[in-house]
Amino acid sequence: MDDILASVRDLIPDRHERVFIAVAKDGQTAHRYFGAPEGSDGELGSITKGLTGLLYQQALVRDEIDSGTRLGDLLDLGESPVGGLLLGDVAIHRSGLPRLPAFAKDKSIGARTKAMKRDGTDPYGDSLDEWLSFARATRVKRARFRYSNLGYSLLGHALASAAGAPYAELLQSRVLTPVGMHDAYVANVPNDLRAGALAGVSKRGVTQSAWTGEGIAPAGMVRATGADLEALVQGLAGITELPGADALEPMAKAQPPSLIGSAWMVTPARGHTVTWHNGMTGGFASFVGADRDAGVGVGIVSAMAADVTHYGFAAIDALA
Numbered sequence: 001m002d003d004i005l006a007s008v009r010d011l012i013p014d015r016h017e018r019v020f021i022a023v024a025k026d027g028q029t030a031h032r033y034f035g036a037p038e039g040s041d042g043e044l045g046s047i048t049k050g051l052t053g054l055l056y057q058q059a060l061v062r063d064e065i066d067s068g069t070r071l072g073d074l075l076d077l078g079e080s081p082v083g084g085l086l087l088g089d090v091a092i093h094r095s096g097l098p099r100l101p102a103f104a105k106d107k108s109i110g111a112r113t114k115a116m117k118r119d120g121t122d123p124y125g126d127s128l129d130e131w132l133s134f135a136r137a138t139r140v141k142r143a144r145f146r147y148s149n150l151g152y153s154l155l156g157h158a159l160a161s162a163a164g165a166p167y168a169e170l171l172q173s174r175v176l177t178p179v180g181m182h183d184a185y186v187a188n189v190p191n192d193l194r195a196g197a198l199a200g201v202s203k204r205g206v207t208q209s210a211w212t213g214e215g216i217a218p219a220g221m222v223r224a225t226g227a228d229l230e231a232l233v234q235g236l237a238g239i240t241e242l243p244g245a246d247a248l249e250p251m252a253k254a255q256p257p258s259l260i261g262s263a264w265m266v267t268p269a270r271g272h273t274v275t276w277h278n279g280m281t282g283g284f285a286s287f288v289g290a291d292r293d294a295g296v297g298v299g300i301v302s303a304m305a306a307d308v309t310h311y312g313f314a315a316i317d318a319l320a
Contacts, residue, residue: 001025001028001029001030002030002032004023004025004030004319005021005023005031005032007315007318008021008023008298008300008311008315008318009021011311011314011315012300012302012308012311013306015304015306016285016302016304016306016308017035017303017304018034018035018036018198018302018303018304019034019035019036019300019301019302019303020033020034020036020040020225020226020229020300020301021034021226021229021300021301022226022229022232022233022288022297022298022299023233023297023299023315023319024230024233024234024236024237024239024290024295024296024297024298025295025297026295027239027295029230029233029237029239029297031226031227031229031299032226033226036198036303037196039183039196039225039226039227040197040198040225041183041184041185041196041197041223041224041225041228042197042198042200042223042224042284042286042301042302042303043187043210043211043220043221043222043223043279043281043284044184044220044223044224044279044284044286044301045211045220045278045279045280045284045285045286046149046219046277046278046279046280047222047232047277047278047279047286047288048152048217048219048220048221048222048279049152049218049219049220049263049277050247050263050264050277050288051171051175051176051222052152052155052156052159052171052218052219052263053091053244053247053261053262053263053264054174054175054242054243054245054247054262055156055159055170055171055174055175055244056087056091056159056244056247056262057245057246057247057262058174058175058244059163060246061244062163064162064163065087065158065159067086067088068086069086069087069158069162070083070084070085070086070087071083071084071087071090071154071155071158072084072085074158074159074161074162075132075158075161076132077132077136080135080136080137080138081138081139081140082097082135082136082140083136085097085140087155087158087159089143090151090152090154090155091155091262091263092145092251092252092254092260092261092262093145093146093147093148093260093263094143094144094145094146095140095143095146095151096140096141096142096143096146097138097140097146097148097150097151098139098141098148098150099146099147099148099150100149100150101131101134101135101137101138101150102134102137102139103134104133107126109123112124116208116282117202120202120207120208120282120283121209122210122213122282123211123282124212124215124216124220124221125189125212126213126215126216127214128214128215131153131213131214131215131216132215135150135154138150145253145254145255145260149216149220150219151219152218152263153215153216153217153218153220156171156217156218156219157218160218167186167217168185168186168188168217171186171218171222172185172186174243174244175243175244176222176228178241178243179231179232179235179240180228180231180234180240181224181228181231181232182227183224183227183228184222184223184225185223186217186221186222186223187210187211187212187217187222187223188212188214188217188221189214190210190212192212193210193212193223196225197210197223199283199303200281200282200284200304200305201303201304201305202282202283202304202305203304203305203306205304207283208281208282208283208305209283210283211281211282220281224301226301229288229299230299232288232299233290233297233298234297236248236275236288236289236290236292237292237295237296237297238290238292238295239295244262246261246262247261247262247263247264248261248264248266248292249261250266261275263277264276264277265277269316270313270317272291272293272294272316272317273291273292273293274290274291274313275289275290275292276288276289276290276309276312276313277289278308278312280305280307281305282305283303283304283305284301284302284303284305285300285301285302285304285305285306285307285308286299286300286301287300287308287309287311287312288300288312289312289313289316290316291316291320294319294320296319296320297316298312298315298316298319299312300315
């Protein structure tokens with residue numbers, strides 16, 4: 001598997017100096033670090049949504065929620081339009097929610113983004129109570145496919161409410177541990193960061209603060225090691241059982257030519273059908289995907305915020 005890992009690394013530009021990669025092929029899996037310490041962890045970003053999607057499907061099977069459950073049934077959203085949205089619509093990004101909530105003026109996304117680009121600061125340190133207050137002030141638009149960090153953050157917290165446990169604990173017990181992602185964790189606050197936490201850099205090479213935040217956590221705050229990435233690739237490739245695997249089944253149209261399951265995108269590409277998700281934070285880029293019919297999977301995490309999705313698809317094509 002070393003040759004396969006090296007071949008995937010060769011597909012990724014050298015400016016991605018610190019990368020860890022996982023692969024699955026012919027029933028075997030492996031991972032390897034390139035330029036980063038063995039066992040260090042990085043930000044998965046929006047791949048977290050895929051993990052929340054696995055939680056969603058488990059909650060349906062456990063009868064904790066059903067097709068009529070609304071966000072407001074489980075979260076303190078008052079009389080806001082957001083509270084009336086069905087969890088099922090949120091799960092496939094067809095709720096009408098925008099990408100981000102209506103932040104308070106002194107905490108606008110413009111100001112947050114400017115500070116991140118200038119100083120490398122974390123734009124998403126909001127508590128759950130703060131996040132819910134932003135959500136209550138958010139307008140809901142016409143229902144169509146619209147990728148929403150807000151939607152998936154609220155979905156994850158709603159699932160946690162239905163199960164009677166905080167999101168981080170629920171994800172650990174129902175997804176991370178069963179999948180074999182034993183060192184992965186949710187970073188709600190900076191003190192959650194572990195000794196092996198890598199610091200990422202922007203596309204221009206500016207060191208970035210780690211992203212943490214309880215409010216947005218179910219949409220993007222899981223950190224993982226190379227071994228964790230390998231375990232997830234194993235499950236995606238169908239080598240091991242993936243709890244909540246119905247999340248991978250397409251349920252609606254997304255951006256053509258992709259379909260969408262519970263967060264997971266399903267895309268025809270070069271004769272393959274690839275089930276995948278990617279992620280981007282201030283200092284990291286990530287991708288995980290698989291051709292499940294071929295039993296081939298690839299995961300990439302780079303400690304540089306420059307998209308690696310294309311290289312993930314290219315690697316799956318080469319391996320399959």
